[in-house]
Amino acid sequence: VSFKDVAVNAWYYEGVRRAVAAGYIAGYSDNTFRADTPITRQEAAVMLARAYRIYCDEIHDDMEPLAYADKNDIADWAKDGVALCGQLGLLVGANGTFSPTDTATRAMGAVILQRLDEADLRPQPVENGSNI
Numbered sequence: 001v002s003f004k005d006v007a008v009n010a011w012y013y014e015g016v017r018r019a020v021a022a023g024y025i026a027g028y029s030d031n032t033f034r035a036d037t038p039i040t041r042q043e044a045a046v047m048l049a050r051a052y053r054i055y056c057d058e059i060h061d062d063m064e065p066l067a068y069a070d071k072n073d074i075a076d077w078a079k080d081g082v083a084l085c086g087q088l089g090l091l092v093g094a095n096g097t098f099s100p101t102d103t104a105t106r107a108m109g110a111v112i113l114q115r116l117d118e119a120d121l122r123p124q125p126v127e128n129g130s131n132i
Contacts (some may be wrong), residue, residue, distance in 0.1 A: 003033040010035070024050050041108075042078035042100035043123065045091050048112065049081035063087055068098040075100065090115050 001008075001017045010016075012035055019025045024047050027033045039047075061085045066074065070093075074082050082098060085091040090112055093099060 001033075003027050003031060005032045006035065019047075022051075038103035040101050041091065041098065042074055042082055042106070043103055044104040044112075045085040046078050046081035048090055050085040052084065052090075054114055059076065066098075068093050070097045070099065073100050074098060089119065 001020055002015065002111065003016070006013060016025070016033060016035070020027075020087075051116055061079070064087060065084070066079060066083055068074070068082075068086075071079075078100065082091075084094075086098075
C-alpha cells in the first residue's frame, strides 16, 4: 500500500492492502486513503460494484438508466456503480432519491450484507447439455 497516510503498523493496513490488491478500493487523487473519513453512499456503491464484478466475473452492460430524482448529484465516476447496486437491490434509495453524498452507516453495511446473502449472487453453473 503506497498511501501516504497509511502506516504499515496501522491496525487496518492488511485490510486496505488486500482491498487495493483485489481492486475493490482506490485512494484519493492526492495519494491518501483517509481511513477515518466516513464513506459516502456513492463510494460504497462503487466498492460493492467492483467486488461484485470481481467475484461474479460479470460486466452488466444491460443496466437500466438511473431513475433517482437526484441522479444529477451522483458523481460521474460513481454512476455505473450506483446503477449496478440499484439493479441488484444491494444499495437503493428512499422516496425516489439515492442521496449520494450522505454517509454510509454501520447499519447500512449490515443491511447490504444481508441483501448480498439473500440474493445469492454467486455465479451459477452453466448448463452444458450433460446429465452431470
